[in-house]
Amino acid sequence: MSHSPLLGLPGPPPSLLADVGTALAAARDVVREYDPDLVVLFAPDHYNGFFYRLMPPFCVGTAARGVGDYGTQSGELDVPAELAYGLAEAAWAADVDVAVSTGMDVDHGTVQPLAALFGDIAARPVVPVFVNSVAVPLAPLRRARLLGAAIGRYLAGLDRRVLVLGSGGLSHDPPVPNLASPPEVLERIVHGRPPTVGERQARQSAVIEAAASFARGTADLRPLNPEWDRRVLDVLDQGRLAELDGWTNDGITREGGNSAHEIRTWVAAFAALAATGPYQVRTSYYRPAPELIAGFAVRTAFPR
Numbered sequence: 233m234s235h236s237p238l239l240g241l242p243g244p245p246p247s248l249l250a251d252v253g254t255a256l257a258a259a260r261d262v263v264r265e266y267d268p269d270l271v272v273l274f275a276p277d278h279y280n281g282f283f284y285r286l287m288p289p290f291c292v293g294t295a296a297r298g299v300g301d302y303g304t305q306s307g308e309l310d311v312p313a314e315l316a317y318g319l320a321e322a323a324w325a326a327d328v329d330v331a332v333s334t335g336m337d338v339d340h341g342t343v344q345p346l347a348a349l350f351g352d353i354a355a356r357p358v359v360p361v362f363v364n365s366v367a368v369p370l371a372p373l374r375r376a377r378l379l380g381a382a383i384g385r386y387l388a389g390l391d392r393r394v395l396v397l398g399s400g401g402l403s404h405d406p407p408v409p410n411l412a413s414p415p416e417v418l419e420r421i422v423h424g425r426p427p428t429v430g431e432r433q434a435r436q437s438a439v440i441e442a443a444a445s446f447a448r449g450t451a452d453l454r455p456l457n458p459e460w461d462r463r464v465l466d467v468l469d470q471g472r473l474a475e476l477d478g479w480t481n482d483g484i485t486r487e488g489g490n491s492a493h494e495i496r497t498w499v500a501a502f503a504a505l506a507a508t509g510p511y512q513v514r515t516s517y518y519r520p521a522p523e524l525i526a527g528f529a530v531r532t533a534f535p536r
């Protein structure tokens with residue numbers, strides 16, 4: 233599923249929130265019926281837990297806590313440490329090098345899907361897997377597929393009811409800081425100085441304002457690209473994941489915007505599912521939502 237901090241902030245019209253809410257309720261029903269006893273969650277970070285001073289392409293958390301950005305739930309996740317180490321070792325054994333964090337800070341990218349599906353971030357045991365989707369330079373998209381496949385094979389060997397989640401927008405280009413940001417912002421995204429309350433509020437106000445002007449058509453943000461979003465979703469829905477290996481990072485930025493690289497969380501999640509064989513999509517939602525600064529989609533899928 234996509235995420236957006238705007239889902240919990242003032243601005244988006246009630247009709248949009250109801251529409252997205254219906255799609256999330258359908259996913260929640262599927263998850264409730266499946267009743268997973270383990271969640272593995274591929275998610276990006278937006279300079280709340282990972283910083284340029286040491287930026288891994290992937291990182292498995294053996295313990296994690298939500299930082300509470302954009303009003304999301306803060307506090308400890310219930311991470312099964314031994315299983316998380318096993319998952320990292322399985323990735324290494326498959327020649328995919330992941331970092332390990334024994335104290336991972338996670339933001340709305342991780343917390344929002346857990347809250348939407350379970351109501352509480354500690355409701356189920358969860359292994360968070362950070363997938364760098366924002367801090368350029370990025371690993372090739374193919375690496376996300378290989379990561380997902382390696383983890384999927386490991387999970388298939390466990391006697392557990394596993395829910396694999398991917399969290400990220402499709403085409404979108406919100407005002408996330410980058411290496412060209414002013415020095416005080418650069419200091420924060422390089423060295424990880426925690427933002428002051430005022431800085432958090434300023435970033436929140438900036439995102440609210442950016443979404444409002446984007447929806448009015450007056451923002452200086454790259455437009456959403458529904459045609460590209462549908463191409464991504466078709467590939468995922470039809471299990472044609474290896475096709476994505478040919479997609480370049482420059483092409484993804486050009487077509488989908490700087491944060492469209494969050495599709496790698498979807499790729500990793502579907503690749504994990506595909507490790508058990510062909511899959512079938514159960515519920516499906518897509519809407520270009522400028523008020524959320526996101527091509528917003530939800531999918532649930534099961535092995536055939």
Ligand SMILES: O=C(O)/C=C/c1cccc(O)c1O
Binds near residue numbers: 236400494525
């Ligand atoms: O400011 C941030 O940290 C990110 C905001 C954002 C906005 C819209 C869609 C997303 O996926 C985001 O992470």
Ligand SMILES: [Fe+2]
Binds near residue numbers: 235491
């Ligand atoms: Fe994001």
